[in-house]
Amino acid sequence: xxxxxxxxxxxxxxxxxxxxxxxxxxxxxxxxxxxxxxxxxxxxxxxxxxxxxxxxxxxxxxxxxxxxxxxxxxxxxxxxxxxxxxxxxxxxxxxxxxxxxxxxxxxxxxxxxxxxxxxxxxxxxxxxxxxxxxxxxxxxxxxxxxxxxxxxxxxxxxxxxxxxxxxxxxxxxxxxxxxxxxxxxxxxxxxxxxxxxxxxxxxxxxxxxxxxxxxxxxxxxxxxxxxxxxxxxxxxxxxxxxxxxxxxxxxxxxxxxxxxxxxxxxxxxxxxxxxxxxxxxxxxxxxxxxxxxxxxxxxxxxxxxxxxxxxxxxxxxxxxxxxxxxxxxxxxxxxxxxxxxxxxxxxxxxxxxxxxxxxxxxxxxxxxxxxxxxxxxxxxxxxxxxxxxxxxxxxxxxxxxxxxxxxxxxxxxxx
Numbered sequence: 272x273x274x275x276x277x278x279x280x281x282x283x284x285x286x287x288x289x290x291x292x293x294x295x296x297x298x299x300x301x302x303x304x305x306x307x308x309x310x311x312x313x314x315x316x317x318x319x320x321x322x323x324x325x326x327x328x329x330x331x332x333x334x335x336x337x338x339x340x341x342x343x344x345x346x347x348x349x350x351x352x353x354x355x356x357x358x359x360x361x362x363x364x365x366x367x368x369x370x371x372x373x374x375x376x377x378x379x380x381x382x383x384x385x386x387x388x389x390x391x392x393x394x395x396x397x398x399x400x401x402x403x404x405x406x407x408x409x410x411x412x413x414x415x416x417x418x419x420x421x422x423x424x425x426x427x428x429x430x431x432x433x434x435x436x437x438x439x440x441x442x443x444x445x446x447x448x449x450x451x452x453x454x455x456x457x458x459x460x461x462x463x464x465x466x467x468x469x470x471x472x473x474x475x476x477x478x479x480x481x482x483x484x485x486x487x488x489x490x491x492x493x494x495x496x497x498x499x500x501x502x503x504x505x506x507x508x509x510x511x512x513x514x515x516x517x518x519x520x521x522x523x524x525x526x527x528x529x530x531x532x533x534x535x536x537x538x539x540x541x542x543x544x545x546x547x548x549x550x551x552x553x554x555x556x557x558x559x560x561x562x563x564x565x566x567x568x569x570x571x572x573x574x575x576x577x578x579x580x581x582x583x584x585x586x587x588x589x590x591x592x593x594x595x596x597x598x599x600x601x602x603x604x605x606x607x608x609x610x611x612x613x614x615x616x617x618x619x620x621x622x623x624x625x626x627x628x629x630x631x632x633x634x635x636x637x638x639x640x641x642x643x644x645x646x647x648x649x650x651x652x653x654x655x656x657x658x659x660x661x662x663x664x665x666x667x668x669x670x671x672x673x674x675x676x677x678x679x680x681x682x683x684x685x686x
Contacts, residue, residue, distance in 0.1 A: 278350050285354055286495075294502020296502075298506050307516055307520075311449060323460060328460045344388075344396045348476075356386070356470070358612075359592030365620045371513045374580040377548045420532035421531075451531045455530050508631060509629045514557060518574060519570065521561065533549075533555075537549050
């Protein structure tokens with residue numbers, strides 16, 4: 272560490288700030304459903320998630336290697352490029368947190384890195400095949416796979432427990448939720464904490480401290496794990512509300528199905544080295560579980576805003592990072608100007624967030640509910656009612672066919 276320059280130290284600190292924002296931005300992925308169903312109290316849930324994120328950070332380095340040596344050509348990357356990339360990622364994280372949208376911190380980081388690299392050395396500095404196979408394809412596949420798995424799992428849990436006492440099964444599934452939420456937190460540590468490890472390692476390679484292709488040093492793993500854990504403990508309550516109550520209303524059975532499905536997808540991707548968005552996986556699983564219960568409602572206006580944010584994440588973070596890289600190329604004053612801009616923006620966003628405070632005391636409060644959308648209505652219409660459904664319930668869940676129009680009757684004057 273004796274070869275670390277002032278600029279490199281600034282980059283490392285900025286990377287850890289991003290890691291911190293990643294933690295509170297993605298707390299909802301692990302704990303939103305657990306909090307919304309009452310399986311755990313809010314503060315207990317985020318404390319448990321923080322500890323398991325730290326443990327998960329030590330379990331693998333495959334994703335870190337994808338970021339540090341696969342996404343871009345590290346031979347043309349400078350610390351200034353990485354600093355600019357982190358600026359784009361941090362600002363996108365904070366903006367989406369402010370409006371309560373669960374966008375991908377992973378894609379914000381990768382979009383920033385791609386944008387800054389293109390601004391610095393051109394398109395040739397980006398490894399296109401890696402971007403497609405390990406970023407874009409998982410981004411599309413992850414929510415679909417997790418959503419389908421959660422939908423089927425929710426259906427199965429309700430079918431298996433249709434004759435059991437509802438209170439007893441709900442209590443059991445709440446216990447199961449605690450275990451599955453812990454698994455998601457562990458999976459989050461194995462995937463998202465490694466992204467910051469990878470970016471710090473890339474900075475150390477660019478600064479000549481490490482040889483190209485090196486694994487993250489132990490101190491990098493430890494500091495990245497601690498930063499994401501601290502962010503997780505503080506809790507991103509705005510996004511937790513959206514994930515837990517804004518997308519759909521979950522029962523314990525659905526929460527268990529959603530978290531188990533998401534954790535399976537995330538752990539599998541970490542093992543394969545895919546830089547997967549845990550947000551995409553968990554959000555897809557929540558929506559799938561929401562549709563898995565008869566009469567379940569997914570609020571598609573919220574989901575649509577979320578999809579738009581997903582689509583904008585890579586290009587928006589990339590454009591901000593490209594602009595920051597243009598300024599940092601001007602020399603030391605450019606780096607200082609970007610740093611001041613970042614700090615001022617963070618402070619401004621924090622003050623704006625204080626106008627409407629959302630924390631552990633009101634995270635489960637909801638506003639007016641949105642009616643079922645087209646997809647929910649279509650699935651409910653083709654799903655047979657559970658055995659033993661009372662007749663009056665059938666009248667409310669399955670609309671009766673409209674009566675045919677009465678035939679005209681000839682009046683006596685026309686006979």
